Amino acid sequence: MSSTTIASTASPAQVQLRSAEDGVLNWNVRKTEGLHQVPTFTDKEAERNWAKQHMAAAFRTFARLGWADGASGHISLRDPINPEWFWINPYAMHFGLIKASDLVLVDHSGKPVQPTSHKVNAAGFIIHSSIHRARPDINAACHMHSPAGRAWSSFGKGIEMLNQVYEGFGGIVLAEEEGSRLADALGKDCLNLILQNHGLLTCGSTVDEAAAYFIALERACANQIMAESAAANGVPKKFVGEEEAEYTFKCTGTPACAYMQFQPEFDLTVALSDGKVLD
Template sequence: MPSTVAPPTELGATALNTAITADGGVVKVHKIPVYPTKEARRQWQLQQMAGAFRVFARLGYADGGSGHISLRDPVNPDTFWINPYGVHFGLLTVSDMVHIDEDGNRIGGADKPVNTAGFIIHAAIHKRRPDINAACHLHSPYGRAWSTFGKPIDMLNQDSCMFYDDLAVYANFGGVVFAKEEGARLADALGPFKKNVILQNHGILTAGGTIGEAAAFFIALERACHTQLVVEAAIAPNGSSLKKTLVSDQEAKYTKQGTGTPEVMQINCCLNSIPVRRHICALQDYYAYFGMLGNKGFRLIHKLFFEDLDVIFFATGAYTPKMAIIRETPYSHSLWVNAKFEQVGIA
């Protein structure tokens, strides 16, 4: 039975996007960066795109050649950037990204092939939804598993409410998307406003105004699918006394205002999915991409966690090939933010 407790009406979305400081003041903590030029915004988004792939790799979302992120080009919005086919997510850098037009012609970036299905899907989304600047589709384990039911997730908890009235289902699986008509139908499933969709027998796709928003939605939806599967398994046995208590529409709508906004999702992309596994990349390159720590912070992390590595971390992106050399340790083969000895930059 849905809960009947009404949310506190004196608080609105503005209050939910603020924090109380130590001295009792209030500060807005969720902000999307503003850049002086379209070129600067492009570089920032491409850096976040490469960073999102690194995070996705560490979360186990890489699956062979499947999976793609696209970015509408801020300078020429009728074109977009996409990752190349055949490069592992954990090795992608800004210079690997391919700039293509709506017909699939390469117009800039890396001279590398792209996933045909990925192009068809993302081209259709960017064409139909000018408000969407980024989209993520990967074959993650729990999203792929839940997609077999062809159903949206339930409003089970606060995190599920991020997707209240913002999750579509595309129920027409037709194999690998090689036809433009299939891509168009998939894009149409999002409708005029929704940013997230479950692709039946396929997986999940999320979108947003920034790479950070789309990536954070993907991580959140994958986790929500995991939660849904666990809950369904718990109540599945015959005679189980467990019953689902769903969040009411009123509460879910209210919670969505504070947990699923573009500003909140942007910062969630930075804070919500740091892998705890202790290796060279677990903290350093994640934060470097999203600009959360300065050089002093990186030196502290090095002292606390990575003294077995011959590397000093910098938040400025000032890497050199010599600095990327590490001793043989159990973590020597971890993916390094600068794996190709190339500066990828920070947010």
């Protein structure tokens, strides 16, 4: 008869870590500030160009992961020069083709700030305009109809250990009131929403942070669906304890950590495009 041993983290072994200064560990559990850093700029034009390049790369990353959806789906970016404007993707351009120069700069009435031959999706504009107006702390927002997110959203439930679900989806967001309700659902400090029967919405202080949260939430939805399938066949679920979850969040739930989480995807996307995404 064979036996299986299940590892438990209830009594962790005592490990002596070398300090970050004289070792090669990527971080010290007591100090992560030196590793996770978001670039800062004194030149606002340079910051705008950098942010647009990362935004374009996020679109191509989402396309590579299979989340392009025809003319649907958007990422928005608050303009570093004028916070009352924001960048958004052109209507009906495939995510996998978007370059930084293709992005459209609009004000909160939907008027283009710079000359452009592109149009902007009205429903997407309303969602993102409402969020940027309601939450000055949010500089970027991602909304996609990714497969696992859309599938899990049909249950009207949050991911276990997450609790923000927007239950009042009223169809295509063509009414300003609907966009306002989405912004209200985010509240004052939430960054992620599951839109019932619709998809996912994630936000952040940078495009990289919002994109990293979107990737994580989409994968969490996929994991939840698989876990629910197993549970339906009699396999009980085990939940992460509140103390462990809180500790993990303190270590990895910072904007800078989320920013770093997206950098491997950014680098790969730039390489696969031969740098064209940055144009």
